[in-house]
Amino acid sequence: MTVTREAVIEKLSTIKGPDFKDDIVSLGMVSEIFIADGKVFFSITVPAERAEELEPLREAAERAVKSIPGVTNALVALTAERQGGMGEAPRSRPQPAPRPAPQSSRPAGPAAGTIPPKAEIHGVRWIIAVASGKGGVGKSTTAVNLAIALRALGQKVGILDADIYGPSMQKLLGVKEKPVTTDGRTMQPIEAWGVKAMSMGFLVEEDTPMVWRGPMVMSALRQMLRDVEWAPLDVLVVDMPPGTGDAQLTMAQQVPLAGAVIVSTPQDLALIDARKGINMFRKVEVPILGVVENMSYFIAPDTGKRYDIFGHGGAKAEAERIGVPFLGGVPLTMDVREKSDAGTPVVAVDPDGAQARVYREIAEKVLAQLKAQAGAGGGPRIVFE
Structure with missing residues (x-):
């Protein structure tokens, strides 16, 4: 059965907006709608400060x-951008620019309030974090494909899924077997x-739900970092x-990270969290x-x-504004989604x-x-404020 834009609009017209009087279509909150192979894509524009409160609205529209x-299937996102959609989108409250992080001085020896870098992971030259300020931006898919792309560049690469509560690496990599230990302690x-x-x-x-408190989570992460035979x-x-x-903060403090890659989608709401x-x-x-910039x-495809x-280009503009490199924009394609769901990462199979x-x-x-940083010598010094 062919899905039409009119049918989607009619269904969305039954969803009440934040005022509980008018529907989200008549309020101009729905973006341009795209339909392909039975899959529906659109976003809902909301005030940035009400994003968390209005998540049930997004879920209702998706259902x-x-x-x-x-x-x-349907892919629905909340955005705070003004878009050329089906009506005039409500204005989002301007977000204050974040304060620039202070430039720290790095004395030759330990100083008050500083500690030396944490112990290295045996046999691992560089550890990089792939992070996002919020979920649902494609961080794990980016991490997997970045790891395989680094391998294609001749590097020996490993990937650690540090999301204890919602691990996804088994799905993205198509892994079904269980790790074994060599000495009853060190995992392969x-x-x-x-x-x-x-x-x-x-x-x-x-x-299996992971109902763990903070100390248990950190203990598991330490084991997966230091009791796994990563080398070389x-x-x-x-x-x-x-x-x-x-x-996340504890990981950043305890792991000797060479750097972090931040993943965001283009819309304002995701960028607010990326700044965090x-x-x-x-x-x-x-x-x-x-x-x-993912998606x-x-x-x-037709x-x-x-x-x-x-939206488009928001992450690039934000990177330029705060003075960090923009690494690239990854398009949203059926190919990446389908291959990720199948456990066949697109960089590996295509x-x-x-x-x-x-x-x-x-x-x-x-x-x-990473190579330039190594050539400059020295790693980051962790500071507790």
């Missing part, structure tokens, strides 16, 4: 569209697509948990290797027409494709910075 006969990482990998998802069943590696990619809470991630790493003096634009469903080229260019920029 409503999925109930339409012929719809196989699983090798997939030429990359060594470790995740809590390898150790527990997929539907050039780069260990750490897929960080989303957000900027205690677990950048500022968190700056507070502990971890270099920002750059920003990746940067959508290319229709017509080749480009759609900026979630290395000459357009998406793989983007990830490879990002990997080249990251590797160049």
Whole structure:
């Protein structure tokens, strides 16, 4: 059954807006709608300060569209941008510019309030974090494809899924086997697509809830870092948990990170959270290797027409504004999503494709910075304020 734009609009007209009087279509909150192969893509414009409060609105719209006969899936995002959609979008409250992180001086020896860098992970040259200020921006997909792209550049690479509560590496890499130990303590990482990998998802069943408190989480992460036979590696990619809470900050403080890659989508709401991630790493003096704009634009598979469903260029403009490198914009494509769901990363199975080229260019920029940093000598010094 063919899904029409009119059918989607009719269904969305049943969803009440934040005022509980008018619907989200008549309020002009719905962006341009794109439909392909039974999949529906659109965003809902809301005031930035009410994003968390209005998440149920997004979920209701997504459920409503999925109930339409012929719809196989729906991708709905909240955005605070003004978009050329079906009506005049409500204005979002201007967001104050974040304070620039203070430039710290680095004395030759330890000073008051500082500690030396944490102990290195045996046999690992560089550890980089792939992080985001919020979930749902494609951070894990980016981490996997970045790791495989670094391997394609001749590096020995590992990837650690540090998201204890919501591990996804087993799905993205198509891993079904369990790790084994060599001496009853040291675990052997699983090798997939030429990359060594470790995740809590390898150790527990997929539907097992991880109801752990902070100390238990950090203990598990320390084990997966230091009780796994990673060596020899050039780069260990750490897929960080989303957000900027205690677990993320503790990881940034305890792991000798060579740098961080921040993943964001183009819309204002995601960028607000990306700034939080950048500022968190700056507070502990971890270099920002750059920003990746994921879901940067959508290319229709049937017509080749480009759609900026979630806006475009916001992450690049933000990177330029705060003075960090922009690593590249990854398009939203059916190919990346389908291959990720199938456990066949696009960089591994379609290395000459357009998406793989983007990830490879990002990997080249990251590797160049790591080598330049090594040539300059010295690593970051962690500061507690």
